[in-house]
Amino acid sequence: MNTVKIVVAGPRGKMGSEALRMIQKQDNYELVACVDKKNGGWKVKDIDGLPPFEARIYEDMDECLQEVEADVLIDLTAPEVGYKHTKSAFEHGVRPVVGTTGFTTDQLEELTDLSEQKGLGAVIAPNFAIGAVLMMQFSKMAAKYFPNVEIIERHHDQKLDAPSGTAVKTAELIQQVREEQSQGHPNEKETIPGARGADFDGMRIHSVRLPGLVAHQEVVFGDLGQNLTIKHDSFHRESFMSGVKLAVDRVLELDVLVYGLENLME
Numbered sequence: 001m002n003t004v005k006i007v008v009a010g011p012r013g014k015m016g017s018e019a020l021r022m023i024q025k026q027d028n029y030e031l032v033a034c035v036d037k038k039n040g041g042w043k044v045k046d047i048d049g050l051p052p053f054e055a056r057i058y059e060d061m062d063e064c065l066q067e068v069e070a071d072v073l074i075d076l077t078a079p080e081v082g083y084k085h086t087k088s089a090f091e092h093g094v095r096p097v098v099g100t101t102g103f104t105t106d107q108l109e110e111l112t113d114l115s116e117q118k119g120l121g122a123v124i125a126p127n128f129a130i131g132a133v134l135m136m137q138f139s140k141m142a143a144k145y146f147p148n149v150e151i152i153e154r155h156h157d158q159k160l161d162a163p164s165g166t167a168v169k170t171a172e173l174i175q176q177v178r179e180e181q182s183q184g185h186p187n188e189k190e191t192i193p194g195a196r197g198a199d200f201d202g203m204r205i206h207s208v209r210l211p212g213l214v215a216h217q218e219v220v221f222g223d224l225g226q227n228l229t230i231k232h233d234s235f236h237r238e239s240f241m242s243g244v245k246l247a248v249d250r251v252l253e254l255d256v257l258v259y260g261l262e263n264l265m266e
C-alpha cells in the first residue's frame with residue numbers, strides 16, 4: 001500500500017483536529033504539514049490537544065505546497081479560505097478533499113473547471129457522514145411522490161454559514177426530481193421577515209443554531225392525511241471521518257471534481 005501524503009488545513013478546528021486523529025490511525029497516511037491561520041513554524045505536536053505529529057505548520061497555503069510534497073489537501077476551514085485553498089491545491093498539483101461548506105454556485109463551477117483543466121481529481125462533500133448522505137438520497141426518492149417539502153437543519157451556534165451545506169445539497173438533489181412549485185397559502189404574508197425560512201425553488205429551509213447541537217437535519221414531506229419525516233443526527237464529529245477517509249482514498253484515482261460523497265458510494 002502506497003503512503004498518502006496529506007496536508008490538513010484548519011488543524012485546531014473541531015473537524016480539523018478530528019481529521020488529525022483519523023490520520024493517526026491509518027498505517028498508510030502521512031501528515032506532511034498543516035495550514036493554520038496562526039502558529040506558523042510550530043510543529044503540530046506543540047499545540048495542546050493535538051496528536052504528537054512532527055509535521056510543520058504553515059500560515060500560507062502556497063508557501064506550504066511549494067515546500068512540501070503532498071498528494072492530498074484536506075480542507076476544513078471556512079468558506080472564503082477553503083475556496084482559496086482549493087484553488088491553490090490545484091495550482092500545485094495536489095488533490096483537494098474539501099469538507100468546508102458555504103461555497104457559492106459560481107465558486108463550485110470555477111473549481112470544477114479548474115479540476116478539469118488540470119486533470120486533477122477533487123472531492124467537495126457538504127457532508128461526510130454516511131448516514132447524512134443516505135438521508136439526502138432517501139429524501140430525493142421521497143420527493144418524487146411528495147413534492148411538498150420543508151428542510152429543518154439544526155447546528156451548533158459556532159457555525160458560520162446558513163443554510164448548511166447539507167441543506168443546500170439536499171434541496172439540489174430534490175430539485176432534480178421535483179417540478180418547481182411554491183408551498184403554503186398563495187396569499188401568505190410574513191409579519192416578521194424570514195418567518196417562512198429561506199426559499200430554494202419554492203422549498204423552505206429553516207436553520208436553527210443553538211449551543212449543545214452538533215449537526216442534525218429533518219426533511220419533512222407533507223401530503224393529504226400524512227407526513228413523512230427523514231431525519232439524521234451527527235452526535236459526534238467522528239461520524240464524518242469514515243467519509244473523509246473514503247474521499248482521500250478515492251480522490252487519488254479521480255481526474256474530475258466530484259461534488260457529494262454519494263457519487264463515491266456504490
Ligand SMILES: NC(=O)C1=CN([C@@H]2O[C@H](COP(=O)(O)OP(=O)(O)OC[C@H]3O[C@@H](n4cnc5c(N)ncnc54)[C@H](OP(=O)(O)O)[C@@H]3O)[C@@H](O)[C@H]2O)C=CC1
Nearest residue numbers: 010012013014015035036037076077099100101126127128
Ligand atoms: N463536510 C462535512 O462533513 C462537514 C463540514 N463541516 C464544515 O467544515 C468547516 C469547519 O468546521 P468546524 O471544524 O466545525 O469549524 P471550526 O471553526 O471549529 O474550525 C475551522 C478552523 O479553521 C481555522 N481557520 C480559519 N481561517 C484559516 C486560514 N486562513 N487558514 C487556516 N485555518 C484557518 C480556524 O481558526 P480560528 O478558530 O482561529 O478562526 C479554525 O481552527 C465548516 O465550513 C463546516 O461547515 C463541518 C462538519 C462536517
Ligand SMILES: O=C(O)C1=N[C@H](C(=O)O)C[C@H](O)C1
Nearest residue numbers: 101126127159164165166215
Ligand atoms: O458546520 C458544521 O458543523 C457542519 N457543516 C456541514 C454543513 O454545513 O452541512 C456538515 C454538517 O452538517 C456539520
